[in-house]
Amino acid sequence: MILDSKLPEGPLAEKWDKHKFDVKLVNPANKRKYDIIVVGTGLAGASAAASFGELGYNVKAFCFQDSPRRAHSIAAQGGINAAKNYQNDGDSVFRLFYDTIKGGDYRAREANVYRLAQVSVNIIDQCVAQGVPFAREYGGLLANRSFGGAQVSRTFYARGQTGQQLLLGAYSALNRQIAYGKVKMYPRTEMLDLVLVDGKARGIVVRNLITGKIESHSAHAVVLATGGYGNVFYLSTNAMGSNATAAWRAHKKGALFANPCFTQIHPTCIPVSGDYQSKLTLMSESLRNDGRVWVPKTVEIAERLRRGEITVNDIAEADRDYYLERKYPAFGNLVPRDVASRNAKLVCDEGRGVGASGLAVYLDFADAIKRDGQAAIAAKYGNLFEMYAKITDENPYERPMRIYPAVHYTMGGLWVDYNLMTNVPGLYAAGEANFSDHGANRLGASALMQGLADGYFVLPYTIGDYLAKTPYDKVPVDHPAFKEAEQNVISVNNKLLSINGNRTVDDFHKALGQIMWEYCGMARNAEGLQFAKQEIRKLRDEFWRDVKVVGVNEELNITLEKANRVADFLELGELMVDDALNRNESCGGHFREEYQTPENEALRDDENYAYVAAWEFTGVGNEPRLHKEDLKFENVKLTQRSYK
Amino acid sequence: MAGSNPNAKPMDLTLKVWRQKDKNATGQMVTYPIKGISPDMSFLEMLDVLNEDLLRKGEDPVAFDHDCREGICGMCSLFINGRPHGPERGTTTCQLHMRHFKDGDTITIEPWRAAAFPVHKDLVVDRSAFDRIQQAGGYVSVNTGGVPDANAIPIPKSIADKAFDAATCIGCGACVAACKNASAMLFVSAKVSQLAMLPQGKTERKTRVENMVAQMDIEGFGACTNTGACAAECPVGISLENINMLRSEFIYAKATSENM
Numbered sequence: 001m002i003l004d005s006k007l008p009e010g011p012l013a014e015k016w017d018k019h020k021f022d023v024k025l026v027n028p029a030n031k032r033k034y035d036i037i038v039v040g041t042g043l044a045g046a047s048a049a050a051s052f053g054e055l056g057y058n059v060k061a062f063c064f065q066d067s068p069r070r071a072h073s074i075a076a077q078g079g080i081n082a083a084k085n086y087q088n089d090g091d092s093v094f095r096l097f098y099d100t101i102k103g104g105d106y107r108a109r110e111a112n113v114y115r116l117a118q119v120s121v122n123i124i125d126q127c128v129a130q131g132v133p134f135a136r137e138y139g140g141l142l143a144n145r146s147f148g149g150a151q152v153s154r155t156f157y158a159r160g161q162t163g164q165q166l167l168l169g170a171y172s173a174l175n176r177q178i179a180y181g182k183v184k185m186y187p188r189t190e191m192l193d194l195v196l197v198d199g200k201a202r203g204i205v206v207r208n209l210i211t212g213k214i215e216s217h218s219a220h221a222v223v224l225a226t227g228g229y230g231n232v233f234y235l236s237t238n239a240m241g242s243n244a245t246a247a248w249r250a251h252k253k254g255a256l257f258a259n260p261c262f263t264q265i266h267p268t269c270i271p272v273s274g275d276y277q278s279k280l281t282l283m284s285e286s287l288r289n290d291g292r293v294w295v296p297k298t299v300e301i302a303e304r305l306r307r308g309e310i311t312v313n314d315i316a317e318a319d320r321d322y323y324l325e326r327k328y329p330a331f332g333n334l335v336p337r338d339v340a341s342r343n344a345k346l347v348c349d350e351g352r353g354v355g356a357s358g359l360a361v362y363l364d365f366a367d368a369i370k371r372d373g374q375a376a377i378a379a380k381y382g383n384l385f386e387m388y389a390k391i392t393d394e395n396p397y398e399r400p401m402r403i404y405p406a407v408h409y410t411m412g413g414l415w416v417d418y419n420l421m422t423n424v425p426g427l428y429a430a431g432e433a434n435f436s437d438h439g440a441n442r443l444g445a446s447a448l449m450q451g452l453a454d455g456y457f458v459l460p461y462t463i464g465d466y467l468a469k470t471p472y473d474k475v476p477v478d479h480p481a482f483k484e485a486e487q488n489v490i491s492v493n494n495k496l497l498s499i500n501g502n503r504t505v506d507d508f509h510k511a512l513g514q515i516m517w518e519y520c521g522m523a524r525n526a527e528g529l530q531f532a533k534q535e536i537r538k539l540r541d542e543f544w545r546d547v548k549v550v551g552v553n554e555e556l557n558i559t560l561e562k563a564n565r566v567a568d569f570l571e572l573g574e575l576m577v578d579d580a581l582n583r584n585e586s587c588g589g590h591f592r593e594e595y596q597t598p599e600n601e602a603l604r605d606d607e608n609y610a611y612v613a614a615w616e617f618t619g620v621g622n623e624p625r626l627h628k629e630d631l632k633f634e635n636v637k638l639t640q641r642s643y644k
Numbered sequence: 645m646a647g648s649n650p651n652a653k654p655m656d657l658t659l660k661v662w663r664q665k666d667k668n669a670t671g672q673m674v675t676y677p678i679k680g681i682s683p684d685m686s687f688l689e690m691l692d693v694l695n696e697d698l699l700r701k702g703e704d705p706v707a708f709d710h711d712c713r714e715g716i717c718g719m720c721s722l723f724i725n726g727r728p729h730g731p732e733r734g735t736t737t738c739q740l741h742m743r744h745f746k747d748g749d750t751i752t753i754e755p756w757r758a759a760a761f762p763v764h765k766d767l768v769v770d771r772s773a774f775d776r777i778q779q780a781g782g783y784v785s786v787n788t789g790g791v792p793d794a795n796a797i798p799i800p801k802s803i804a805d806k807a808f809d810a811a812t813c814i815g816c817g818a819c820v821a822a823c824k825n826a827s828a829m830l831f832v833s834a835k836v837s838q839l840a841m842l843p844q845g846k847t848e849r850k851t852r853v854e855n856m857v858a859q860m861d862i863e864g865f866g867a868c869t870n871t872g873a874c875a876a877e878c879p880v881g882i883s884l885e886n887i888n889m890l891r892s893e894f895i896y897a898k899a900t901s902e903n904m
């Protein structure tokens with residue numbers, strides 16, 4: 001198989017315009033002859049479905065929550081980037097492109113990232129037109145902030161609830177198309193298989209989560225906008241239902257999975273408090289603009305603190321190590337996420353962590369409060385401080401927050417070409433579900449941008465190019481390919497329901513999460529990864545022998561839902577490990593302990609690993625087949641990222 | 645692993661939970677004793693513990709809606725000890741922590757009760773009526789592309805902030821559950837006011853309020869009698885001012901709209 005990324009010819013800045021001109025168009029009167037399935041109605045899916053509907057296609061959209069308004073996108077806090085340069089501080093499309101490529105540690109495609117930066121400006125216009133209430137200055141114009149270490153203020157935000165406001169904007173556009181009858185919405189419906197006819201994606205098989213009914217839907221093209229797979233780690237900042245099932249089952253039907261080991265660990269999350277912990281809560285990165293990160297200078301002080309012999313306020317200034325400011329004087333507390341996370345792990349591994357578990361560092365606002373006053377800090381971060389207090393029962397105005405890194409985002413995903421089409425004709429992937437734009441590390445406020453870019457401004461063009469070459473004929477859902485996929489779904493469900501073993505689904509999920517976090521988390525090494533591979537295989541075998549799923553298929557069955565998702569995580573986890581083992585370098589969120597500089601920074605190997613690793617499924621338990629897409633850099637010079 | 649408060653003692657509780665097999669079944673309260681609950685747990689983590697216990701015994705776990713567990717998606721519900729989202733003001737069920745209960749407590753847990761929110765199973769209700777109300781007019785009619793530059797229309801900060809406040813409704817339905825008439829006025833008014841305040845929403849303000857209110861009536865929500873129970877229980881503090889605004893929008897629309 002030859003991976004063709006279909007990058008347009010020509011200079012970087014002209015590629016997208018040229019491509020938009022070159023793609024085939026579907027005559028407006030013919031659009032209603034085409035059906036498109038959109039699975040997932042978060043930012044990427046809702047924006048795509050609404051835009052397709054506006055263009056005149058017939059759309060069916062699916063989500064597993066009770067309403068599209070509840071997709072995981074709703075939880076995004078900090079903001080969305082756009083190269084508007086409203087602040088006149090030197091931003092430009094090229095600078096956003098450059099920052100994103102560099103931030104991703106040179107493991108993304110130049111052309112995709114440049115397009116993302118280009119359309120970023122249109123996203124803000126679109127959202128404002130929908131009535132999204134972004135933060136504004138007193139003069140009535142839009143406010144911006146600098147976010148995630150960017151040297152310019154290009155982040156648009158709506159207090160700490162940017163994802164909510166953007167999603168409600170996309171949801172309103174979707175609702176309008178539902179009201180017009182152009183989009184038919186299927187909430188509480190989960191995709192469990194992809195259907196191929198003559199090698200092309202022609203539909204999906206779903207389960208109605210209320211009645212259990214297994215049903216097929218046919219279309220001319222299928223878009224997966226089903227989010228990320230961070231929950232493979234069990235604990236993450238993702239919503240409880242976030243899962244990999246749609247993408248994984250498409251992978252098993254032939255779609256390549258790219259860079260699965262590229263996961264982002266976010267540095268500022270509330271630490272784990274007990275075994276019952278079900279998820280981790282993110283404290284927005286914006287806090288690092290004013291909070292100072294530190295741990296005690298010595299292990300001895302940290303130990304006394306953990307034993308409760310002293311409290312944080314007893315630690316003298318001279319005994320505090322503001323390690324990010326010390327090691328990275330230029331960026332200080334604002335170093336990128338991967339760097340901040342890794343350093344938190346380093347100091348905790350040294351035994352200098354705080355909190356009862358020793359797996360936490362401080363994020364201290366005392367200086368900021370002294371400088372700006374409590375009211376000013378409350379105005380900026382009030383809701384976050386409140387959330388922290390609610391969860392931990394501690395007052396962050398009086399004592400520093402305790403934070404620790406947590407799994408947050410997955411850069412890997414289904415391989416797509418420049419058109420966002422997977423290697424399966426007619427199957428597209430958008431938003432966090434694809435691997436496209438963030439390389440080995442995503443910058444803050446860039447996921448919202450990418451999701452909406454894909455849905456509003458890329459797919460509406462590129463899907464037309466494919467459909468224009470596709471005959472109008474529909475495939476009936478009694479076609480053997482649909483019946484076979486339905487049978488397959490039914491037999492997996494029956495298998496899960498019949499095992500009647502001793503261990504619960506959550507039990508398996510937690511065990512998998514521990515393996516992944518320990519060996520394929522913030523730092524990895526070959527030996528650990530090899531061990532993890534064996535452990536995952538053992539766990540997976542045990543799952544299929546000993547899992548306990550109660551009830552029947554024909555009902556609202558929360559255990560069966562979870563069992564399907566965990567079954568897929570147990571396969572995906574192994575692929576992540578394979579990918580991490582294959583990549584003998586460190587880059588972005590992928591840190592192989594064997595490959596680091598003397599200062600413990602990630603050591604890339606551009607000569608051998610400047611490629612996208614796209615994996616082909618060859619059967620459960622078989623070794624996956626690697627396909628490489630070489631990355632060419634013509635507009636940026638590859639350097640070691642330095643934040644010193 | 646110890647929690648943030650190592651002195652916190654585990655609690656033993658009695659749960660009375662609404663169990664209902666499906667839409668057509670008659671439900672009943674079922675009592676479950678539960679032991680060793682850490683005060684640092686969230687309410688839903690406590691229910692996770694219950695469900696793991698039930699599963700191990702081969703019993704059907706309690707179905708409840710949830711997703712983000714951060715107080716933003718609006719998916720969680722639960723009528724806890726007679727109050728939507730439980731005893732803490734300004735808190736969703738998923739953000740409620742067990743430290744607000746004490747050892748030996750009996751806690752009753754029921755679904756939202758409203759004719760327009762039929763029960764699917766146990767504590768899971770059907771809130772699709774809310775989506776249909778939004779589909780009736782909760783949007784600005786703009787297509788993708790071809791819109792003016794975002795800074796072309798300055799909006800005074802005070803208005804933008806007020807519109808934001810209204811826009812933070814998470815669509816949970818607690819207002820309906822809190823209201824003796826099961827009225828959806830607070831929910832509907834939040835969207836109507838957000839868009840009525842902003843220049844982008846002004847063009848369609850008359851038809852919007854009429855269509856959304858009409859849909860609300862079709863869905864079978866009750867009438868608003870101004871008791872304010874909704875705003876008192878709203879986890880994100882949507883204010884009653886929005887209902888006033890909806891009323892004046894509605895009167896204005898009735899007086900002048902071409903939809904009359």
Ligand SMILES: Cc1cc2nc3c(=O)[nH]c(=O)nc-3n(C[C@H](O)[C@H](O)[C@H](O)COP(=O)(O)OP(=O)(O)OC[C@H]3O[C@@H](n4cnc5c(N)ncnc54)[C@H](O)[C@@H]3O)c2cc1C
Binds near residue numbers: 163408
């Ligand atoms: C706490 C938090 C804060 C964040 N803050 C920011 C931020 O400030 N800025 C930023 O840029 N990014 C942020 N991110 C990242 C960003 O929110 C996500 O990457 C992005 O929203 C993903 O959008 P999406 O549309 O791809 O997927 P999602 O929003 O996850 O939507 C997935 C959709 O797929 C559906 N689905 C999934 N599987 C199936 C299936 N099998 N069948 C049917 N439907 C299915 C779901 O129902 C849902 O509708 C944050 C993430 C988290 C966790």
Ligand code: SF4
Binds near residue numbers: 818831834877
């Ligand atoms: S108004 Fe408040 S209580 Fe009602 S749905 Fe919105 S957030 Fe929930």
Ligand code: FES
Binds near residue numbers: 709714717
């Ligand atoms: S689970 Fe999302 S608001 Fe409670």
